Amino acid sequence: MSTRLASGGRLLNKGRALNFTFNGKRLNGFEGDTLASALLANDQMMVGRSFKYHRPRGVVASGAEEPNALFNMGEGETFEPNQRATTTELFDGLTCTSQNHWPSLEFDVGAINNKLFSRFLTAGFYYKMFIHPRPLWKHVYEPFIRQSAGLGKAPKDRDADKYEHFYAFTDVLVIGGGVAGLQAARAAGASGAKVMLIEQTAHWGGRAPVDGGTVDGAPVDKFVDEIVSELETMPNVTMRNRMMGAGVYDHGYVLGYERVNDHQPEVGGIRHRLWRIRATQIVTATGAIERPLSFAGNDLPGVMLAASIRDYAVNFGVSAGDRTVVVTNNDDAYRTAITLKNMGLDVPVILDARPDGGGDLALQARELGIRVENGKGIAKVKGGKRVEGVAICSQAGEGAVLEEIACDAVAMSGGWSPVVHLWSHCGGKLIWDEAQAHFRPDVDKAPTDATGEAFVIAAGSANGTLDLAGILTDADAAGKAAAKATGHTPKRKAAPKAEAEEANAMEATWLMPQGATIKLRMKSWLDFQNDVKVSDIQLAAREGFESVEHAKRYTTLGMATDQGKLSNINGLAILSDALNQPIPQTGTTTFRPPYTPISMASIAGEARGEIFQPIRRTPMQDWHEENGAFFEPVGAWRRAYTYQKPGESVENAVIREIDQTRDKLGLLDASTLGKIIVKGPDAGKFLDMLYTNMMSTLKPGRCRYGLMCTENGFLTDDGVVARIDEETFLCHTTTGGAETIHGHMEEWLQTEWWDWKVYTANVTEQYGQIAVVGPKARIALEKLTDDDISAEALAFMAFKDITLAGIPARAYRISFSGELSYEIAVAAGQARALWDALLEAGAEFGITPYGTEALHVMRAEKGFIMIGDETDGTVIPQDLNMQWAISKKKEDFLGKRAQERTFMADPNRWKLVGLDTLDGSVLPEGAYAVAEGNNANGQRNTQGRVTSTYYSPTLKRGIAMALVHNGPDRMGDVIDIPKVDGTVIKAKIVDPIFYDKDGEKQNV
């Protein structure tokens, strides 16, 4: 029985009881409990079933390293799977369920795996078993495996909580608020450096108050209280608990995962805050993790890490059992025996695998009357769903049972591994410490920052120093070194002194007993979460998976959500032994952030819902929204595709808009078009380099359509350039091109032609731009202005500053529809007013706002190209028969040299034509025209592809533009264009200008 004790519980507020629900059962705990301690206090030793064999599993640890106690937490929109009970603070009303079992935790069908098939479910089993026959995988094996394996359930509802980021900057970041972190922060802070100290739990002091000891003559918990108070008064030190150092990245970037209100969800506000910290120096005082021992049955509920049993007793007043057998290879576990004994619990025996046993602590244990057996270990743990006893054997032997001892808990300790994760995330190297049998930071190979200097210092037990006296000295030095590296002068104050005790050296014990038979090894677990046993690693080695990275993937050792915090070193040692090579030669796997899983929502931060991404709005956006606009994304803009009337289909709305515009009057919000001012004595010369045609000869007051290519010759943007005055041009770009083309201009000006006198400014958003289009455009505008906008005063391809509806405006006589058209630019702040005025003035002419689809169809009817439709980054202007827009007079322009390359001049390039379907139907977008024969891959040869295709209401049939092999020379030819359904559409090659070939309508 695990139960709540009358004594102990330093972290509890026993005055406040809390209710919570586990698997529908109502249970009680206290404020200060973790979910794990509260479950143990309620004798809920079994907390889940294992991943593969569905074996019963209990709480093993008391912190972030816990592999078993993972729960589905919450319900509905606060539901979250795989939450660790050991790091979940209990709150009133907490609801959780266990995972990995069906139909119930106590009776689980999957456990049959364990009884009947465990012999077969060895390393690589899934791979070997299910690789053939292939079709069965998708429909039979995978669904079955997914049902029986896996961890918690995926949430179904939208997460109701709120998350955010925070950017912080500090000289020194200390990660870990144990005694090492506290002392490092104090030492660094004393220098005046800006220090940030973060701790993943709710408490300062780490495990020192549990382990005990004396610092400067006072008990260590008193020391912790004092140093915390001192740090709180230092203005240059900020402290934050419930905040984990999740990852260390390049140049001192650290992610801090703050669980703001997980412990008090009723408060609301922010649930998790992801801190994006830049630290000049980082001290990792992340402590050490105790390792399990590998003996048969080490996964039974009731077998726990020795220090965790101590934590539960001291911190939470919870005993894992009445009779606890301690099994160890080091002195530290004796503390557990002593603690339990002092709390009035029974410790039948301490099994010390070392032939010579322990030091001072062993003496103390013996003095308390605890039986200590040196050179002994556990052959096997007895019990089904929890520990009932242990069979003792000689560590040196093969597991012959010497004696059986009844007990209900086993406290195991295989030594301690420094938490080197954060040290390693950004490239810090490790060395193998033979004496302590662990990897620790290689101080000579720390991660380096932007200046090439080391920026991480490990401190305390994270640095491999496991005794209190050593930890404080090491941490003090680390804090001072970090402060110094940030340009501050540390105070010459000695480190606090702890009393050192005589300890005997630990002895590496990778398998218990060392000669365990295969039967025992098949029940000796390494990775509890992924169900990997000693025998699996040995099998992997036999099958040739000798690299640690291969063995890891083959067996899945360390690949669960705990990332092998308990299993990696033990697994590595077993592998090294199987390969008959020393551990450092086998090496270790790579530590990757985050240290423990962090919520996906914290990574997203504020970027959810309405602010998931920026949506750009034109000055007329409200009108579009209020008038039935069906939107399409164009870059980050949402442009009206068409405006549907009630009951009208999208297709019919487009047809109506085109008909009305061609017959009478249309209105388009063209505000998204890019507008870039280019000014200076060299502006003309610059634009001549940028555009394929000549811009320097453009007269002020006139407009010219131009093409822009990249240096490799491909068409990248197009638009109308207006010359404002001798030195000033306004370049219109495509909607998507505004920022890129402005960037492109600045790039050339800053990096190639920096001696040219040209300034640019992106004024895209300064203007709302409205296209007034159609035969009635002029008379409608004339209602709103006294200025002369007649064909003579404002000719096609000219512009003029006028006053329209009382608003200063610039009217460009340009047309992308083939109709009489004015593009009116006004200050964005007055664009909506002008839009409304135009609607009113145009009402008598049947003015019809139209969307981007009508725009597209009308331009296609006119054979105008569209960047992104006719071009795809591989098309040159010559492919589009636009030689007329390529100056022959200019010696140079961007793309000119590239267009002279042999491939670009190849007469076999596909060229632009129009396509007329024989049956009048609309060709599918992106369809290919096929040619005779097949290519080397057995695919049909092609001779062209459709670039734009629409139903033309003007012509009342399908029209298309296409790039076709020798197209312009094949007018009248009929080509085949297959559809996805296998049928073929026949289309005739025609001129791509379908409407008003001579351009009479736009030039009136």
Place this chain on the structure above:
Amino acid sequence: MLILECPCCGVVGEETEFAGGGEAHLKRFGPGSSEENFHDYLFAKENPKGVHFERWRHANGCGKWFHAARNTVTLEVYGTYSAQTYEPPQEIKDKVSAKVPGWSWREFA
């Protein structure tokens, strides 16, 4: 995530403020250049393991282009400098030499 100092506005900012722009000190080959030169100008870019010279733009900042001398392995930044120059300044070259004796990059060493 890198931090870079923009030499144009003095901001020491994180990578998300900047946009990488590829190899530095490109020599443009235009009309009249040989096929080989033009090909190399467009496509044969340096991709060294170690010392590298790059162009960056302070895109979410002052908008200016600049050059950075950095190490693609250690991620050390030796320095950032003006985009209006044909070769790395001596001071930058000296900094690289101090850290990586015997380095060379294209025609520079």
Place this chain on the structure above:
Amino acid sequence: MSKAVSALQGASYQGYVTVEELGLRGMITLRGDLASAKLKSAVKVAAGVAVPKQRKVSLDGDVGVAWMSPDELLVMVPYEGVEGAIASIDKTLKGQHYLAVNVSDARAVFELRGDAAAEVIAKLCPVDMAPGQFGPGDFRRSRMAQVPAAFWMVDETTIRIVCFRSVADYVFKLLKDAAEPGGEVGHFG
């Protein structure tokens, strides 16, 4: 003539920091040789303040000039005064190589008010907003969540932000979200 309107027409939100769109402000992008005497005098005439140093802003109430880049300033004047200011710049810089262009309508301006104003920025921009690191007189262009923005402190508890007009709605919602009660961080004391 109809009255010009700003993107959000003065929308505001009262959180633990107050967020307010300030309506239309006159703004001129002025590019040129910032060291030249003529440009300095043009700025003085147009805005009444001196050319600010690198990453600084010179302010006189709502009028001011911000340093945008080594060859660019943002001249801030009353909305109605823009044309006049540009005309005066044009006059002073006649014959020089420069660019002065009205960008008033291309921008949105927000103000944050409250003791924790800097904290709201620190949730959205990768900039050290700690006291002593960023204060009145400083001007910073950076990234605000997913869009470019610039900001400066009017005083310790007042920050102004400029962004593009098209993303005014996004930026307002960002600031609102960050200023929502329950999000207090308390990192800056």
